[in-house]
Amino acid sequence: MTPPRAVSPARRAARAVLDTTLRAAALLAVAEVAPILTGDTDDALAGGLMAMFSLATAALVVALLDGIRQRDRLRLCLLWAVVASVVSLYEIAADLWRSTHGPGSYPSLEIAWTIERADLLGTFVFFALFVAVPAAVGLGLGAVIRMCSRATSRSLDAHASAGGTR
Structure with missing residues (x-):
């Protein structure tokens, strides 16, 4: 077994930025495309609910896969906290853009910002x-699945080395 290679801090930072960007972009793409794929573009409420459902489901599935594949739980928790912040900031920016473009929009960005600023934190x-x-649920389930699969493989290895079948 070869010892793990040392990874430079610059490479680790670049990997963290890439991981965050890919996950946030995937979640946002799913949330933007899912309402379009349902075909009902007349009902804004249904489209918004579909986008939110697909966003939460995609976060659960990707985090589940992360929890199964990776061992560093602290890194994963920090990664997903940053991804959640990036997605949230995108949604705020998209809301401001929608407030100034299209039917029923505010006449300027300044007016939209003044009105939307009151609910920014919420x-x-x-x-x-x-x-x-x-x-978080996906990471937890992934960690449990990883631990169970390791325990099962250890017990199978112990059984095989003890003489195989009965």
């Missing part, structure tokens, strides 16, 4: 938790 916390809670 919107940030809502979307951050909407990603972080399913991700």
Whole structure:
């Protein structure tokens, strides 16, 4: 067995940025595309609910896979906290953009910002938790699955080395 190679801090930071960017982009793509794929573009409420459901489901599934594949739990928790923050900031920016473009929009960004600023913290916390809670559940389930699979493989190895079948 070869010893693990030392990874430079710059490479580790680049990997963290790449991991965060890929996960946030995937979650946002799923949340933006899922309502379009349902075909019902007339009902804004249904589209919004579908986007939120797909966002939470995608966070759960990707975090589950992370929990199964990786061992460093602290790194994963920090990674998903940053992903939740990035997704939340994107949703705030998209909300501001929608407030200034399209039917029923505000005449300028300044007016939209003045009105939307009052609920900025609430919107940030809502979307951050909407990603972080399913991700935490996925990480926890992934860790349990990883531990169970390791225990099973250890017991099979012990059984095989003890003489195989009865």
